[in-house]
Amino acid sequence: MTMYSSRAEVPLEEKWNLDDLYSDLAQWEEDYRQIEEMAGKLKELDGKIQDGSSLYQYLKLREELSFQFGKLYAFAMLKVDEDTRETTSQSYLDRAKQLSVKVSAATSFFMPYLLSLEEETLKGYIAGEEGLSYFEEDLWESFRYKPHVLNRDQEAVLSQLGEALSVPGNTFGMINNADISFGEVTNDQGEKIKLTRGMYAKLIEDEDRKKRREAYKAYYQPYLQLKNTIASTLAGAIKNNVTMARIRQYPSALEKALFGDNVPKEVYDNLISTTKENIATMHRYTEIRKQKLQLDELRQYDLSVPLVSGVKPEISYEEAYDIMCKALAPLGEEYLAILKEFKKGRYLDVRETEGKRSGAYNLGVYGVHPYILLNHQDDLDSLFTLVHECGHGVHSWLSSKHQPQISARYSIFVAEVASTVNEVLLINYLLNNEQDEDVRKHLINHFIDQFKGTFFTQVMFAEFEKKTHEMAEKGQPLNVDVFNRTYEQLFREYNGDEVVFDEEVKYGWSRIPHFYRPFYVYKYATGYASAIHLATKILEGDKETLTSYLEFLKSGSADYPLELLKKTGVDLTSPEPIQNALKKFSQLVEEFSRI
Template sequence: MVTYSSRKEVPSAEKWNLADIYQDMNAWENDYQTVIELIEKLRAFDGAIEGAQSLCDYLQLREQASYLYSKLYVFASLQMDTDTRVSSSQALLDKAGQLGQKISEATSFFMPFLLTLDEETLKQYISEIKELSYFEESLLESYRYKKHVLSKEKEEILSKMGEALSSPKQTFGMINNADIKFGKVTNDDHKKVPLTRGMYAKLIEDEDRSKRKEAYKAYYKPYVQLQNTIASTLSAAIKNNKLTSEIRNYPSALERALFSDNVPKDVYENLIQSAKENIQPLHKYMRIRKQQLGVDELRAYDLSIPLVKEAKQVISYEEAYETMLQSLQPLGEDYVQTLRSFKTKRYIDVRETPGKRSGAYNLGLYGVHPFVLLNHQDNISSLFTLTHEMGHAMHSYYSSQYQPRIKAGYSIFVAEVASTVNEVLLIRYLLKQTNDNQTKKYLLNHFIDQFKGTFFTQVMFAEFEKIIHEKAQNEQPLNAEAFSQVYETLFREYNGPGIVFDDEVKYGWTRIPHFYRPFYVYKYATGFASAIDLADRLIKGEQETRHSYLEFLKSGSSDYPLELLKRTGVDLSRPEPIHNALSVFNKLVDEFSRQV
């Protein structure tokens, strides 16, 4: 494999061309100054918007500021990520970040002002001035919030209490990131050393079971010790959700969380119910796991280790790109050719170099193009990462091509659909192509484990959140014992009766940061299931599905996420999409059981 000791050595075709955004720093500085001037102009509209024309003037200036700001920020952020050690890049990113702050301060008067206008007046304005129609949907969307926005006085009180209300989340963050001290594990020199998160991720997949066990116990040690402290932060977070939802006139904390995506509560409940009705294949997989690992009792520390080792294939970047394109044929010629062109247009920063941000992501910049960061290694995992990120990139690209800027960004609810569809198409393609049994088994196992982690585990978390919020609603006690009891019951239901419980299992709730961002994780599960359902139909060659899926990729946020998905045939208000996805899972487990 090629390795690089500096960015200079990397061929330019494999590096971003940031000149696509700004030719030089003077151009960046010019736009920065323009935004500073725009901010002053925007400020002057506070208390001064009267009638359709001045409303339109304000919105157009704000749109211009927001567009320039996104360019400034994305440029600074991409430059920073290519080498995080460069202090001038850090300074530029800070400067851009502060500009964003200033824009939101200067425009914070607008939402309360807008809600003082009645809807009829606004519609009248829109009919008077053609240019206002660009903003129509986003303006009218604000009215959906009207009954949840309080009087000016109450809003001020709530905003002053904001910091206090978010303190449980802060406290948990401090415990979890700063103060936590894991137990000790034995290193290769037979010395006891303190466990770190990085070590845990490796050790919990170690083939030596005693190492896995030791790491598991060391990892949970501080969480078990802190169970009462963490229970009190989690309980406070939930009570705050409940309280804020009541104050803002929502029927429940769940409905408040679902409001911004306009998702009815049935979708959430349907997800949990459909998953539980189809839980048997997961239990079956656990039995296969026990058998394959050759253990007499399956324990929590036996659940993360892959059952099949990664086939040691060397796959160059060139080869990976070509394989990806082949696997995405079911998406049609336009998709494949467009994606092919990304490789030579320098949209992708491919190589790992000193100081570069780790991991992988896609960042779409409207009016320019998507930017994808990779740290490509010549192996199969990197092939999956490439295919995943290019799914996001194509979604950004198409939405930017077909939507006005205000509707081009897609919501988190639908974001992982595009990336997962690509991954599933890749895995199906590779399974079909390979004659090597070991590779086949590896791919099936990889797919099943991904299903388990992205779907079942997230649904279990979603149900945990639902139950504990209901307990709060019914004034039942929320303490370590109550949380542990709920968690243990759910863990057993989802993972099946075959697992022998260590004491630590029931404390799983103590280590999950997502519980401080209420009712969020279910989106991983709905996104994943939607993608599985779609990919399954795409592979069958359904013309209609291909057409509607490409339309979906072009739709940005032009409608609510559930509506956009519905047009592809995925109606999450009904049980079918989840059932379809789970029948795919069932087939995978069956196939895997025949192979091993």
């Protein structure tokens, strides 16, 4: 595996090219000054928007500011992520964040102003000012919130509560990231050392069951110790969601959360009920896991260990890029040409070096191009990460090219579709071209476990959120016992009777940060199911699906997410896409049990 001790050693072609954003820091400073100036002009328009012309003037200036700020902020963030220890880069990012606060303050008057207008007044403004036709859809989208906005004085009071309402989430964040101290595990030298999150992710997949059990117990130790405190933060977050939904006159906290994407409650309910109706294959996989590991008792710390051991093919970055292009060939020439441009134009930052931000992401910058951060390790996981992030990258690239700035950003609801379609095409290509039986087994096992984590686990979390919010809406108490009982029952329903429960299982709710961002996780599952549905059709050679899928990638947020997906043949208001995805899971488990 290629290792570099410093960023300077990494070949130029494996480092992203930030000159496409700013080749000269003096230009960054000039943009900073201009954005400050524009923010001042926007603030001056408070109380002065009285007709279509002044409304257009405000919106046009705000979009110009948004374009420049996007570039400025992206540059500062990407510079920090190259080396998080670099203080000069940190100071640029700090300044960009301060500028963001100034911009927010300067534009905070606009939404209350817009929603104070009568519908007829806004129609008159739009009819009288030609330039507003560009902003029309966006204006009416904002106007959709009018029934849920209070009068000016009440909104002023609510805005002052913002910080207080975020306390439960912030408190959990501090507990979970700063204060938590895991138990000890034994290292290879036989010494006791403190467990870290990074170590836990590796140890829970270790072939040595004693190591897995020890890591599992050490990992859950602080959550059990802090159970009452964390239950209090979670109950607070849930009650806040319920209270805000009532104040804003939504039928429920769930419907408030779904409102932004214009998703009916039935989509959420349909996801849960269709998954539960088809849960038998998941239970079957749990049984196969028990047999394959040759265990008398299957426990929670046995559910993540790969079932095929010793498979670690080395795949260089060059080779990985080549495999990706071959695997994604079914998406057509235009798609492959974009991927080649990503590499040639140095949109990717490939290698892990000291101080570099960990993980991987795609950042689309409108008017420039996407930037992709990797920490490539020359292994199979890195190949999957490359393919995943390039899925997001091409989605950003196509949406930016084919959409005006106002509708170029796509919703989180559809984001995972593009990345997962790529992963399904990759796994299909690898299985078709792999002769080694152990590698084939490993690939199928990888796909099944990924399916389990991205789909089944998220649906289980989604149901936990729904149940606990409904309890709060009925005025029922929320505490450790209630959370434990609810989580334990769901874990049993989703994983089957083969799992023997340790005390820790029922505390699974206490470690999930997503629960402080209400009704968010279901999007992973709907996105994943949509992608499986689409990739399967594309692999079957369905030309209509391929054409509509490429159109979808060019659509940004030109329509609501459900409508964009419907144009590709995926209707999430019906059980069909979920059933098709679960059928694919069933086939994978069947094939794995055969081989």
